[in-house]
Amino acid sequence: MADKQISLPGKLINGGLAGLIGVTCVFPIDLAKTRLQNQQNGSRLYTSMSDCLVKTIRSEGYFGMYRGAAVNLTLVTPEKAIKLAANDFFRFHLSKDGQKLTLVREMLAGCGAGTCQVIVTTPMEMLKIQLQDAGRVAAQRKLMPQAVTPEGPVELKSPTAVQLTRQLLKEKGISGLYKGLGATLLRDVPFSIIYFPLFANLNDLGKRGAEGPAPFYVSFTSGCIAGSTAAVAVNPVDVIKTRLQTITRGTQEDTYSGVTDCIRKILRHEGPAAFLKGAYCRALVIAPLFGIAQVVYFFGVGEYILSYLPKRNN
Numbered sequence: 001m002a003d004k005q006i007s008l009p010g011k012l013i014n015g016g017l018a019g020l021i022g023v024t025c026v027f028p029i030d031l032a033k034t035r036l037q038n039q040q041n042g043s044r045l046y047t048s049m050s051d052c053l054v055k056t057i058r059s060e061g062y063f064g065m066y067r068g069a070a071v072n073l074t075l076v077t078p079e080k081a082i083k084l085a086a087n088d089f090f091r092f093h094l095s096k097d098g099q100k101l102t103l104v105r106e107m108l109a110g111c112g113a114g115t116c117q118v119i120v121t122t123p124m125e126m127l128k129i130q131l132q133d134a135g136r137v138a139a140q141r142k143l144m145p146q147a148v149t150p151e152g153p154v155e156l157k158s159p160t161a162v163q164l165t166r167q168l169l170k171e172k173g174i175s176g177l178y179k180g181l182g183a184t185l186l187r188d189v190p191f192s193i194i195y196f197p198l199f200a201n202l203n204d205l206g207k208r209g210a211e212g213p214a215p216f217y218v219s220f221t222s223g224c225i226a227g228s229t230a231a232v233a234v235n236p237v238d239v240i241k242t243r244l245q246t247i248t249r250g251t252q253e254d255t256y257s258g259v260t261d262c263i264r265k266i267l268r269h270e271g272p273a274a275f276l277k278g279a280y281c282r283a284l285v286i287a288p289l290f291g292i293a294q295v296v297y298f299f300g301v302g303e304y305i306l307s308y309l310p311k312r313n314n
Contacts, residue, residue: 040254
């Protein structure tokens, strides 16, 4: 990816296409990850990823595994657009006379892009988590009739993203959509610090000669390894973020006032191992997402599509 000069529109198409393909392929695993992470001691419904998916299909049907997918499919393109545009901006201002960026400057550019990205990522994940976890809460209520929602629940049997957005804006304003913003930053910035340098170094190992590009399968494998490594490394923060952004809970599930309070209560009631909940699910989600992204960039799909669009005459 770094070896090709790709225009900004091409990058946006590449990022959006990679995101759309990736979300479609791995979203059921992401749903299992969210439900496993939100389980607390005394209210467990699922024993593993496969158990979660099987029970979801039985109780909600096949499409129950895709609850919240529409939110991701809608917002993944603007999310990538902001990330890519911001990365270009920071790389341009961090470069010296067109020279290649040092590793530290590349990391700074990635961190800047990740910071800007949360403008879309936070509300996207906020809505997605409510939709993904709705089936778990409904199943828990059937088994535990005493379960209620201590934070003022969304009183909808099958809420949509639009309905959730309207209710959050009505009750809490724009801040309602940005609940968990700090935790999102704590997850996405370290992820970028780990992912981008690791991918670049792994990809360089498979290059054909000093200047030649790496084969597409090397880029795919490098993206998978770097993505899964970074995903597992930041999983504890992802657990915290998921817990903070979840609105509807049962009576036996803790509520949290912030990151520090969440960490303290998880350690006290569930132990350190709880921070690894859903780690393998997250690795299985992120690995193909970033592997697919690298393959899309390798083949320059965005530039190929742009070449077929009518060009405006000056």
